[in-house]
Amino acid sequence: MVNILYIHGMGGGGDSRIPAILRETLSEKGVNVVVRTYDFDPEIGSAQIEGWMKELEPSLVIGESMGSIHALRIKGVPHILISPSLNAPFVLGRLCWLSLIPGVTPLLDRIYRPKEGDRQKLHFTYDVLRKYVRHGKTALASSSLYGNDDFFFAFFGTRDHYRRTGIVSVKSWKKYFGENFMMYEGTHFTEEEHIFTKVIPMICNILDIR
Secondary structure, eight states, X not given: OEEEEEEOOTTOBTTOHHHHHHHHHHGGGTEEEEEXXXXXXXXXXXXXXXXXXXXXXXXXXXXXXXXXXXXXXXXXXXXXXXXXXXXXXXXXXXXXXXXGSTTHHHHHHHHTOOOXXXXXXXXXXXXXXXXXXXXXXXXXXTSGGGTOOSOEEEEEEXXXXXXXXXXXXXXHHHHHHTTOEEEESSOTXXXXXXXXXXXXXXXXXXXXXX
């Protein structure tokens, strides 16, 4: 059985949609897609993911949205990134001072409350948010721009609303990883048709399975 570690985005978790599709589709090909809920604190989350890497020894790591930052910190395996939010940690980190204003943290916690289920608990405190700039810098230091020869490939939606804010940026991706990406006609959340016609074929190609 070949393992894939899938790292979900902000507020995602063990019952996220995309890895569920991948698990159901790829299990018959001898591929085990593992997704687990990690802590919103990037230091705690990174330690959890490091432990899972040692346990699972995956042949491929997939990062979705904010989870792409954690995925990029992992070295020595191929990477697929779905709607990678390369600039998100810098936005969170540089706005951490807002959480010091009374009432802001509970407001953000309420606005960005995840769905019910096995989902990442979000708590926008100053102590957590200030760690995100270093988290982002550590991830990008492992990029192709700085000599990492791991395989990186990204998928971006043409109608991804986060591209308007710069949180998701094809330009940033090109700077750090070159032209290894594909655009699809869809949103940040990668519609099911693109999972089957683009993401799964890329996985099979990397793992050399039919």
